[in-house]
Amino acid sequence: MAIDLLNHKLDRAFDHIDASGNGVVEREDLLGLGARILVGFGESPTSVTGASLVDGFDRIWSTLSQALDRDGDSGITRPDFLRGMRAAFVTGEHYDPVFRPATMAVAELCDGDGDGEIGPGEFRTMLCAFGVAYDDVDEAFDRLDRSGRGALTVDELVVAAADYYRGEDPNAAGNWLFGPL
Numbered sequence: 001m002a003i004d005l006l007n008h009k010l011d012r013a014f015d016h017i018d019a020s021g022n023g024v025v026e027r028e029d030l031l032g033l034g035a036r037i038l039v040g041f042g043e044s045p046t047s048v049t050g051a052s053l054v055d056g057f058d059r060i061w062s063t064l065s066q067a068l069d070r071d072g073d074s075g076i077t078r079p080d081f082l083r084g085m086r087a088a089f090v091t092g093e094h095y096d097p098v099f100r101p102a103t104m105a106v107a108e109l110c111d112g113d114g115d116g117e118i119g120p121g122e123f124r125t126m127l128c129a130f131g132v133a134y135d136d137v138d139e140a141f142d143r144l145d146r147s148g149r150g151a152l153t154v155d156e157l158v159v160a161a162a163d164y165y166r167g168e169d170p171n172a173a174g175n176w177l178f179g180p181l
Helices: 002-017 027-041 048-067 078-090 095-110 120-129 134-144 154-166
Strands: none
Touching (some): 002 154, 027 095, 027 120, 048 095
16 A cells, blocks of 8 residues: 555656656756746745755756666656655655755745745645646645644645655645645
């Protein structure tokens, strides 16, 4: 069950990145996701926050390519993406030094006013950049907002991402990061 759940979540992550739907993820696809997030928040890629996000996504791409023993320009098919993500970030040692900082950059971008909290509107902006159906956003937010206070902390969003990409618990709130599975 845990393998099926993880594969399903990684399949969904592949779809978020492969915006063209051509079945291959390329570096430009991942950077395009970063660009959609930046545009959604009106952030320049040259600002400190924007550059952190772009650098984080580029490091994810480099690490994923290395895990698959590919040069950085080669496209990655869905089966290879699943294998590479597991090797580099799920069971490998690259989540904390590479993936987590990229997640932090996204979360900090969502916290535009720097108060440490992400409201429903900011969460919606992020998920729309990932291509999540508009109707799924509210339920995802409510599932992640376990305290019911109407906001997520930056840390809660970072933990939710770790649960989503690495977790095997089918009841983990992080499984709802991008809406219902």
